[in-house]
Amino acid sequence: MNKNLQHILDIVNQSKQLSEGDISAILNYLKKADKDLLISDFKLERTNKVKRTTAILLEETIGELEQKRAAIEETNFALNKSLEELKSAQAQLVQAEKMASLGELTAGIAHEIQNPLNFVNNFSEVSKELLEEMLEEIKNGDMEEVNSIANDVTQNLEKILHHGKRADGIVKGMLQHSRKNSDEKEAIDINLLVDEYLRLAYHGLRAKDNTFNASLDSSYDKSIEKISIIPQDIGRVVLNIITNAFYACNEKKKKLEKEQSGLNGFQPKVSVTTKKENNSIEIIISDNGNGIKKTIINKIFQPFFTTKPTGQGTGLGLSLSYDIITTHGGTLKVDSETGKGTNFIIKLPTNN
């Protein structure tokens, strides 16, 4: 018992003036007070002890968290740096993909430029001969003939100018295709754009492989009005999908040729259709190639996914195409049946 309480207890016990009942009551109170004191002492001691230990634990934990924070900051800095490097590498890859598709275009473009150049050369040569003839007629004093020749030369020069401008247009288009993204949209006749890239893709492949042959089918909805798009971007999508379509049906042809049954009447065929819907237009590019297996069809829009042999595809074409179409507010869907062929459906809003 607490010393002071014990003194009180001793005094109470020695007292002759207190009744037994009073002593018993006081004794009871003293016991309770002693218990309360005991509990208070215990609580005080424990509280101090727990407080000390808890403080150490928390201090150590705070120190540890501080170290972790510094480490996370450092990691964060390194991650940001890596992210920047990754972005830069991605930009380089996108540019590489552009240049790769430009490569596919080159042969087609060369073919396209060759035609006007032939005209320019031929008409220049004819004009030269006409001018020599005109000089003769001037000497002869036959002014009627001179006038007639001069008219012919003028017509020839108009044709040279026309074909020169056409070549200029093709070169400008090529430059536009290869330049870095600009977000400028233009009102474009989608039928013309699709047709141009269909021909470029076809001639491009023919130039690279003169055994390549495919029948081209096109059906353009003439009611489609000009829509606002970034032409070089949509052009790149169309070119990519058409080139893939040619590749797919050409691969099927090569496969069939190796088989015993042979081609059995198979003819590679790519068809392009445009359609006007309510508030959108559709470009459907179809091939009669081998189709896409169900196991990989969900992966074809993933970056770096390709079924082409190493070195023949970046695996970015369809991924970029998907991004371009969705950025235009449209959709890019695929519908394929193994062994029969594939349809790619580009849907673009007309009120973009």
Place this chain on the structure above:
Amino acid sequence: MNSKSINGKSTEDIKQALQNSLVDGFDPTVAIVFMSVKQDRKAICELMDSKNIDVFGATSCGEFTNNHQSEGEIAILLLELSKEHYAILFEDFVDENLDNAVSKLANNALKQFTNPSLIVCSPGVNQKGEHFEGEKLVKSLEKSLGPDKICFGGMAGDDWMLKETFVFTNYKEAKYGIVALVLDGDKIALNGMAVTGWKPLGITRTVTKSKGQLLYEIDGKSAVELYLRYLGKEDKIAEKDFKVFEELSMEYPFIVERDKDETVLKTPMKIDSAEKALVIDIPMPEGSKFWFTQPPEFDIVEEVIEKASELKMELRTEADALLIFSCAGRQPILGPMTTDENEGLAEVWQSPMAGFFTYGEFGRVLNGRQNYHSGACCWVTLKEKA
């Protein structure tokens, strides 16, 4: 069902107390005996046998009845249970066949009653001298009996010697055994709960290296160094004989996530200097998430009592008897308030009570599943159904 609790410093004391309890015609059939390893178990069993009373017994680490708490003594709850409503089962085992022993005991219980409820006591120390795997026992019991059956109980003690604990009946006794008071759940209702009070402190930790009971690394750092440094005992890291359980972990165990919204305390029992690892009472597998802890605050006593009152109100029931299995580790933390906790529960239920300080507890937290606990006050009431 009538019941009475008695206590005594010796067999002679108990003999006298038992005689006194029988004067009014009280005719007990079961004695739930919690007694120190220093006491004469055989003599107590013979005494009960002479009165035709069945014994369910376990050694203790301190024992208590209404208004009396002791160390090294004997506490008994006497129950006037109809012989048809209970059975006392006993199985001994070696560590390897614990599952078989539990399964056998559970099947026997199911043979006795279609809806058995169990009061169970197990050893506190296993054959290797380590802390007994209470978790394993509970899981095995749940598997054999089904998850809806009710079990409460505790792991026997030996007055903090941590060497030999015993469970016993009138006829059998074992260091490695299980004793169960199997009650007919359709006739006797058991209600109770387990409450610990330890709270997580600081950040979530992860076990990054462990093997069995050895805990090597926490968050990639030495577990021994981290534990001692964070709890202010950095100067003891190099000390080979530092008694980590007595001086630290009894108060600052780890708290580990388990089940849904439930945690369990896991306690470093010693330091394995050769392995440079903490030896934990219950293994902490790699990947376990846990926290350092803050010991229960003093209001835990009121919380335990308040929760009991709420349950009593909710169930609108009374109790014929109360058993308390209170972790031996609560005494150093709550000091004299441990007595208040036990007395408070007896006050709520207004019934005879007996209990002991255990090396582990079995029961359910409020609305929880059947589980092993550590650091808990686990209480259960017995009430004969009308």
